[in-house]
Structures are given as structure tokens and as C-alpha cells.
Amino acid sequence: MTARRLPTGGARRRHDSTIPPGSAVAPEDRIIGDTGPAEGPLVVAIGSVHGNEPAGTRALERIFDEIERDGYRFAGRLIGLRGNMRARRRGRRFITRDLNRSWTSAGLTALLAHDRGQADDPCADQDEDCEQRELLEVLVPLLASAKQPIVFLDLHSSSGEGPPFCCMADVLRNRPIAFGVPIPVILGLEEVIDGALIGYLTDLGHCGVAFEGGPHFAPDTVDNHLAILWCTLVNVGLVEAAHVPHIDAHRQRLADATAGVPRVIEIRHRHVIQPEDEFVMHPGYENFQPIARGEHVADDRHGPVEAPEEGLMLLPLYQGQGDDGYFVGRPINKFWLNLSAKMRSDTIDRLFPALPGVHRDPNRSDCYLVDPRIARYRTTEIFHLFGYRRSRSHGDLLAFSRRRPDFEALDALPPELAPLLTD
Ligand SMILES: [Zn+2]
Structure with a gap:
């Protein structure tokens, strides 16, 4: 089985270009940088899957600048990708639908079942349909040729204040990647959010961790993502720590930013909202802020919204778009995680x-x-x-x-991706 090859073109680093209305984005424009094919682990990092989150993309641009400037030799390959480029240009989370909510077998089957359509066709692709197709053009050749789990990193930021953290599906292969970065790890978000890109890729047998770097527009958020990227490249063996000049400073930055926050937290509650709810979060909540059971955290058209249990506030919504009002998390003991690793x-x-x-x-x-x-x-x-x-x-x-426990060599892509394969 073969798939279209990823264009290489020799360019290591490409800058943003504009997207004329109705036109497609070529795969090489979506690629921020690519260190090129090499034996060893493949790390694919994506920024701005939500268009109002520029920090992940900026951090990827910076790491490729550093790689180019300092001439690293990698025992593996790093590819940096832009996520929702159309929404990014408009500074919006998304234009017609959340690009991080339709990575499901059913969603992809529906997308690939019809042609892109013409501009005056009511079934023609909407903006995020184009985005998803174009991302697949880059991802499917990589998935089809993978001989070992690809490490996918999805770089996000949040509308509320707070330190960096990461979210993973608790398969054992994800643990060294998530716990290898000195920031809190959130478990169970993928159980309450359907169709996240990272969840889909993990279910295919790969590794996937989503990193939240901090508030959308804080300069620290870019620095946090840069530190996360370098720590991860060292963790997975792409580069030796001794060859990364600022690796200790990167680790220290993340440890300092997350001091006092529990190391492992599980999601206990998700407050789902509809646009007609007129949900308004009370101002001033930050990620990991302790909240009491019954605390009046927001209002909507039905009246006060109260936390159903005590715990830690996560991802309070302070932007217009999104269907999650806030989450409540609870610390869990690392002993429990170690036990569970032994019992699988x-x-x-x-x-x-x-x-x-x-x-x-x-x-x-x-x-x-x-x-x-x-x-x-x-x-x-x-x-x-x-x-x-x-x-x-x-x-x-x-x-x-x-959860898919182990990676098996992917001799067949899932059936929903078959339309993208060529002979
Ligand atoms: Zn996001």
C-alpha cells in the first residue's frame, strides 16, 4: 500500500503566505519546517489547530530557526505543521466548525465521501473541510509509511490565565512523552471531548499529547512551547541533551511556571454549553484554581452555574467560541498510575x-x-x-x-482514510 509522498522540496522553513479565497493551501505551505527523512523517531508537531492560538505556530517557527542556525544533527525527524490556517488569518478559533472536534471515523468518512465541490455548490467544502483535507494530505503519507509509533504533539493555548500543562489519553506509550516534560498531566479529557486530532491519532496506535502553553497572547506561552518542544525532542531521543545549549533553562522554566500544581489530574466534570445558553464565566478564574462544590462560577440564561463538586478549575471559557464552559479536575496519586501500568x-x-x-x-x-x-x-x-x-x-x-494498547505496524490505514491512498 502506498500513499502520496510528502513533498520535500528541500525547504526547511517556510513563512506564512496569504490564502486567496477559494484556493487550496499546498502541503508545503502548511509545513513550517521539516528536518528531512532520517532513521529514528518521527515527531510531528502542530500549532494553531485553533486559529486564535498563535503561540504554538510561533514556537515551531522559532525552533526551526534555531535548528537551521545552530546546525543540529537529529537521530530522527521533526516536522512542524500549521493547523487551521484560514481561521488563523482571521484570528478566530474556527470559521464554520471546530477543527479539533471532527477527527472521528464517521466525520472523516463523511468528509471524504464527497468532492470538494464548486464555490456555488451548497455541498462545497467549508473552510474547515478544506483545512482537514489539506492536513490529511500531509498526515496520511506519514501514517501509511510508519514503522513505529509517530509522536504527535498538538500545541494549544487557553483563553484563561494559568501555567502550562498537557493532556493525554492514558495509554502506556504516551506516558514517557507526557511525563518527560516537567508540567502537570491531565487525564481523561479525551473521554469527554469527541473528535480531537490527538485522540484520533492515539487510537490509530500512535503517541499523542496535547500541550497547553498558557494564555493565548502572553509572550511566555511561546517560550513555554519552545521549552516543551526541546524537552520532548530530548526525551524521545531525537537529540542528546548535551547538544541542546539551553535544555536546563527550558526545563527550569517549565518547573518554575508550574510550581505548586499537582503533577497528575483527572477530569471529573465538563460543563457543555450551547450558543443559545448565553454562558458567561465569572471573571478571574485561572487554570488549577481550587473551587468548592456549589461555587457559583458562571451564569447562563437559566441562572447561576454552580460547580457540581470541589476540585481544580480547568479551561474556563473567556472567548466567544467553544462548546466547553469549564472543566473540574481532581489530583490523582502517581502510585495509582504506577499500579495501573503493572496491571494492564x-x-x-x-x-x-x-x-x-x-x-x-x-x-x-x-x-x-x-x-x-x-x-x-x-x-x-x-x-x-x-x-x-x-x-x-x-x-x-x-x-x-x-484504548488501543500497543502499536502494530500499520499495514492498513483505517477504512475511512482509504480514499486518500493511491496505487
Ligand atoms: Zn486550542
Whole structure:
């Protein structure tokens, strides 16, 4: 199986260009930099998947400037990509739909089932359809030729104040990447947000960590992302720490910025909003700020919005676009994580059907259905321990499915990407 090759063109570093209305962005314009094919790990970092978040793209431009200036030799390959370029130009999170919410089998099947269309065709591609197709043009050849897990880094920033942190799906292969950077790690965000790019790529068997660098327009946010990038390149073995002049300063910057924040936090609550809710967050909340149960954190047209449990405030919404009002997190003990790493064997989850209120999904062998009225123990925690994630929309039942535990050489891309393959 082959896919269109990634254009190389010899250019290591490209600057933004304008996108005339109705025209496509060539893959080489989406590529901020590419150190070129090499034996070893492949790291693909993406900035500005949300168009109002320039810091990740800036940090990638800077790291390629440094790589070019200082002449690093890498034991592997780094590619930097621009995310939502059309929204970026307009300073908006997105134009017609959130580019970080439709990376699902169903979403991609729907996108690739129709032609791009003409400008006067009502079915013609909207801005984010173009963006997603163009990103796929770059990503699919890499996915199709991967012999080992690709390390995907998605660089974000937030509308509220607060220190950097990262989010990962808790598969073991993600842990060294997330925990290798001295910032807090958030677990479980992918369970409450469907269609995130990083979640999709992780489900294909690759590694994926989303990094939040800080507030959208703070200069520190660019520096934080630059530090995150260098730390990660060292962690995955692309470059030796001794060859990166400021690596200790990068690590120290991140440690200082996150001092006093718990190291591992799990998502306990997501406040979903609709545009007609007229949701307004109370001013002044920062990431990781402690909040009490019942605290009046926002208002909408139904009245006060109160936190359903005590915990830490995460990603309070202070921008016009977005469907998440805020999240509540809770610190978890690293002992629990270490225990769960030891317990992820195929045999031990045969115990699940013996638990009261748990049975295997008749339609999916890798999925269990749990009746919360019968299963009164700490169901979610137990399933997390064994590498399962909670999914939703099964009526009164909770559904847990196995996260893809190991990478297998991708001799076949998932069926939804097949239309992008050529002979
Ligand atoms: Zn974002």
C-alpha cells in the first residue's frame, strides 16, 4: 500500500503566505519546517489547530530557526505543521466548525465521501473541510509509511490565565512523552471531548499529547512551547541533551511556571454549553484554581452555574467560541498510575464480567457495559486502572472500551482514510 509522498522540496522553513479565497493551501505551505527523512523517531508537531492560538505556530517557527542556525544533527525527524490556517488569518478559533472536534471515523468518512465541490455548490467544502483535507494530505503519507509509533504533539493555548500543562489519553506509550516534560498531566479529557486530532491519532496506535502553553497572547506561552518542544525532542531521543545549549533553562522554566500544581489530574466534570445558553464565566478564574462544590462560577440564561463538586478549575471559557464552559479536575496519586501500568495485561480483564452489573457488549468484544444502579463500586477508577476509557451515549448504561494498547505496524490505514491512498 502506498500513499502520496510528502513533498520535500528541500525547504526547511517556510513563512506564512496569504490564502486567496477559494484556493487550496499546498502541503508545503502548511509545513513550517521539516528536518528531512532520517532513521529514528518521527515527531510531528502542530500549532494553531485553533486559529486564535498563535503561540504554538510561533514556537515551531522559532525552533526551526534555531535548528537551521545552530546546525543540529537529529537521530530522527521533526516536522512542524500549521493547523487551521484560514481561521488563523482571521484570528478566530474556527470559521464554520471546530477543527479539533471532527477527527472521528464517521466525520472523516463523511468528509471524504464527497468532492470538494464548486464555490456555488451548497455541498462545497467549508473552510474547515478544506483545512482537514489539506492536513490529511500531509498526515496520511506519514501514517501509511510508519514503522513505529509517530509522536504527535498538538500545541494549544487557553483563553484563561494559568501555567502550562498537557493532556493525554492514558495509554502506556504516551506516558514517557507526557511525563518527560516537567508540567502537570491531565487525564481523561479525551473521554469527554469527541473528535480531537490527538485522540484520533492515539487510537490509530500512535503517541499523542496535547500541550497547553498558557494564555493565548502572553509572550511566555511561546517560550513555554519552545521549552516543551526541546524537552520532548530530548526525551524521545531525537537529540542528546548535551547538544541542546539551553535544555536546563527550558526545563527550569517549565518547573518554575508550574510550581505548586499537582503533577497528575483527572477530569471529573465538563460543563457543555450551547450558543443559545448565553454562558458567561465569572471573571478571574485561572487554570488549577481550587473551587468548592456549589461555587457559583458562571451564569447562563437559566441562572447561576454552580460547580457540581470541589476540585481544580480547568479551561474556563473567556472567548466567544467553544462548546466547553469549564472543566473540574481532581489530583490523582502517581502510585495509582504506577499500579495501573503493572496491571494492564490481557488476562486480568477477564475478571470484569465477574463484577456485579458488568457485562460484555454483545456488539463489541473490546467494550463492556456497566449498569451504575448495580455496580456501586468505583467503576470508572477500576476501568481506568486496566486501560479502558469511558465512552458515552448508551442510555442508562456506562460504556467502557479498551484504548488501543500497543502499536502494530500499520499495514492498513483505517477504512475511512482509504480514499486518500493511491496505487
Ligand atoms: Zn486550542
